[in-house]
Amino acid sequence: MGNNSYGQCGRKVVENEIYSESHKVHRMQDFDGQVVQVACGQDHSLFLTDKGEVYSCGWGADGQTGLGHYNITSAPTKLGGDLAGVNVVQVATYGDCCLAVSADGSLFGWGNSEYLQLASVTDSTQVNVPRRLPFSGVGQVKQAACGGTGCAVLNGEGHVFVWGYGILGKGPNLVETALPEMIPPTLFGLTELNPEVRVSRIRCGLSHFAALTDRGELFVWGKNIRGCLGIGRLEDQYFPWRVRLRSAGWGVRVHSAAGQQGSLPPGPGASQMPPAAGTGESPGGASHRPGPVRL
Known part of the structure; x- marks a missing residue:
């Protein structure tokens, strides 16, 4: 459900449909298997089934549907290319670039590459079929995340690698790179006194990143639009x-969700409280400190 201007909801585009007033819920039945993950991009959608197959629909002008063309697709269609016959365990997208992780730890990408996201396999700024990304030194990939201009992967050792363009997490001098660079584990709390700390999950917003450790600690970096970090x-x-x-003793226990201009770290249930003086609410109502919310 939602905006279907480019078929991203998996149904036929209806000319002049007013999506802001639409409550239409469309059931999609175009999959060979059960859908186990959905990832939504700018104007496209990705679906992963329990058979390890990836389907897509929506806007394809940057190749983000991965279907070998740059057209609009309104029905979920299975991807081929380098993903043919591959058992995929996770898909990631946010803007117009897409990543997929296979069961054996390989990484695949397609879509927009204006910011060097896929420069390891092509000089083109648009890739319309999935390509295996031959990143050496990364190890087995366990999880991938896509932002608007930057990407990140997490390997089996709990190390985070970043590439693309923007604030990538290694200081102001690293603005652009076509190959993944590892963020020092010490920046996520690894010390001689805490040698077992590992990152367990990663997420990307449009221009910011989030990483969750196995200790339940949440780390963020990137553009801090309206205090979203x-x-x-x-x-x-x-x-x-x-x-x-804000509440002492909290830990992030499930996952963090990074959006276009906001992030949500789940914690123990509590009613939403108005911020007191000095707690980080900026003029206009934007808060740059997390507060408890009942979900």
């Missing part, structure tokens, strides 16, 4: 910074 200030953050939750 939740770090208590409005400046951009150039390397991972631990988010301090």
Whole structure:
């Protein structure tokens, strides 16, 4: 359900349909298997089935549907290319670039490459079929994340690698790279006293990143639009910074969700409270400190 201007909801585009007033829920039955994950991009959608197959629909002008063309597709269609016969376990997208992780730890990509996301396999800025990304030194990929201009992967050792363009997490000097660079594990809390700390999950918003450790600590970095990083200030953050939750003893136990201009770190249930003086609410109602919310 939602905006179907380009068929991203998996149904035929209806000319002049007013999506803001639409409550139409469309059931899609175009899959060979059960859908186990859905990832939504700017104007396209990806679907992963329990058979490890990837389907897509929506806007394809940058090749983000991965179907070998640049047209609109209104019905979920199975991807081929380098994904043919591959058992995929995760898909990721946000803007117009897409990544997929296979069961054996390989990484695949397609879609927009204006910001070097797929420059390891092509000089083209648009890739309309999935390509295997031959990244050496990364190891087995466990999870991938796509932002608007940057990408990240998490390997089996709990290390985070980033590439693309923007604030990538290794300080202000790294703005652009076509090959993944590892963010030092010490920035996620690894020390001699805490040698077992590992990153367990990663997420991307449009221009910011989030990483969750196995200790339940949330780290963020990137563009801090309207305080979306939740770090208590409005400046951009150039390397991972631990988010301090307002209630003592909280830990992020499930996952973090990073959106276009906001992030949500789940914690123990509590009623939403208005921020007190000095707690980080900026003029206009934007808060740059996390507060408890009942979900």
